[in-house]
Amino acid sequence: MSEATNALGQAKYQVRFDWGVEGAARILPGAHIVVLVDALLATTLAVVAAEHGETFAVSAHAGGDAARDAAGTETAAIAEALAGHDVVVLAASLRNREAVARRVLALQEARGERLLVAVVAAGERAGADESADAAASGGGIRFAIEDQLTAGAVIDALVRLGIDHTSPEAAVACAAFEGLQHAAVHLISASGSGARLAEAGRKPDARLATQRDVTDLVPVLREGVFGA
Helix, strand or coil: CCHHHHHHCCCCCCEEEEEHHHHHHHHCCCCCEEEEECCCCHHHHHHHHHHCCCCEECCHHHHHHHHHHHHCHHHHHHHHHHCCCCCEEEEECHHHHHHHHHHHHHHHHHHCCCCCEEEEECCEECCCCCCHHHHHCCCCEECCHHHHHHHHHHHHHHHHCCCCCECHHHHHHHHHHHHHHHHHHHHHHHCHHHHHHHHCCCHHHHHHHHCCCCCCCCCEEECCEEEC
16 A cells, blocks of 8 residues: 555544545455544434434445435445445434444453444435436435534544544534534534425424434444444
8 A cells, every 4th residue: 555545544643534435445455444524424313323223224225216315325435445345334414423422432441442433424426417428427425404414413522521532624524513513403404405305395304413412323334234
């Protein structure tokens, strides 16, 4: 592996942060835990499902095309890319960000050594509602602010528990949440993604995604399905 690849992988840091399938691949080497964030889709839905005693299929292989549509194509692709890797994959939302941090700490204490944590924001791949050129080329990741703020909230919770050797990328995400946390509910609801949910008659989903620290449940990904 080249020095440049090592640098982009944030390999020397305990807490790393990146976006999408490509970002997950960059920061995965050496990681013990992946914290997946898709704030207005998969991971909040997975947390809410766990609160109701249910599981949530994120992989198309686990739940068919409907599962992929519900989860978002980027999140499903990340989940599939992580299959076969010896990592614990946790679903994070504002609803359970403190619980996620406590789970990471508990896993670290049980192992008896420092665990490396890769926080991956799903973002959103350009699709049918984006420009024709972007869709035709496969597009890139849209850096969705709801994922940025939620990932930062998780990193903030980790730091407060002493898991604080963060990469610059993780530190910036954390600072974004710290600086904007009092406006997070409005920002997420008013974001492009939030507005699109409202237009689709799914405004309650946005409200679920903005409720902070309301559950201790932390869904874990197993064979394409999140379950508590």
